[in-house]
Amino acid sequence: GNSVTQMEGPVTLSEEAFLTINCTYTATGYPSLFWYVQYPGEGLQLLLKATKADDKGSNKGFEATYRKETTSFHLEKGSVQVSDSAVYFCARTTSGTYKYIFGTGTRLKVLA
Amino acid sequence: ETGVTQTPRHLVMGMTNKKSLKCEQHLGHNAMYWYKQSAKKPLELMFVYNFKEQTENNSVPSRFSPECPNSSHLFLHLHTLQPEDSALYLCASSQTPLEGGKGTQYFGPGTRLTVL
Numbered sequence: 001g002n003s004v005t006q007m008e009g010p011v012t013l014s015e016e017a018f019l020t021i022n023c024t025y026t027a028t029g030y031p032s033l034f035w036y037v038q039y040p041g042e043g044l045q046l047l048l049k050a051t052k053a054d055d056k057g058s059n060k061g062f063e064a065t066y067r068k069e070t071t072s073f074h075l076e077k078g079s080v081q082v083s084d085s086a087v088y089f090c091a092r093t094t095s096g097t098y099k100y101i102f103g104t105g106t107r108l109k110v111l112a
Numbered sequence: 113e114t115g116v117t118q119t120p121r122h123l124v125m126g127m128t129n130k131k132s133l134k135c136e137q138h139l140g141h142n143a144m145y146w147y148k149q150s151a152k153k154p155l156e157l158m159f160v161y162n163f164k165e166q167t168e169n170n171s172v173p174s175r176f177s178p179e180c181p182n183s184s185h186l187f188l189h190l191h192t193l194q195p196e197d198s199a200l201y202l203c204a205s206s207q208t209p210l211e212g213g214k215g216t217q218y219f220g221p222g223t224r225l226t227v228l
Contacts, residue, residue: 041221043118043202043221043222044202044204044219089155100217104153105154
């Protein structure tokens with residue numbers, strides 16, 4: 001079936017630490033992959049995306065590479081800030097449909 | 113930046129009340145969605161509309177009734193809800209999948225619903 005699996009949170013890091021949040025997917029076809037971020041009290045905001053294998057999405061210092069061979073789209077950031085504290089959702093589409101499949105979300109807490 | 117607005121932001125209602133949630137998008141998109149976000153659960157897709165036509169109903173109870181009068185507006189009418197329906201209800205919009213499923217969804221801030 002089609003699904004998205006994220007690492008369980010919460011993830012607690014010190015400021016300037018390296019961040020990795022794992023995401024793997026199962027899918028038929030060739031999905032587009034996304035990372036969304038949800039800050040407290042807000043809706044989801046698109047952080048980055050990749051639409052085909054080997055594409056790298058990047059934004060605000062965050063990066064993720066679409067790895068077809070490992071069906072992964074791990075989120076990374078070299079140096080996190082307190083303001084990065086939020087819930088991060090991995091998601092995918094399937095060609096020709098309106099459906100987006102989301103992971104359960106990973107809460108990140110960055111300490112000063 | 114978000115071109116999707118939702119009202120109200122917070123709503124408290126009794127089980128016998130009738131209320132409506134409103135969503136409006138200013139992005140020129142043709143597809144609109146309702147999601148339910150509950151604590152410690154994945155986002156649940158409830159309804160999808162494309163060009164005002166409902167294309168998806170994910171086995172949502174009939175106490176939730178969507179309405180899409182045009183491509184810019186989406187409503188969720190609520191009646192005789194249960195306490196377990198308390199959640200954050202998110203609206204989103206996107207272009208139709210003319211890009212072969214490569215489109216991006218844009219979310220509103222959500223309505224925090226509490227059912228007493």
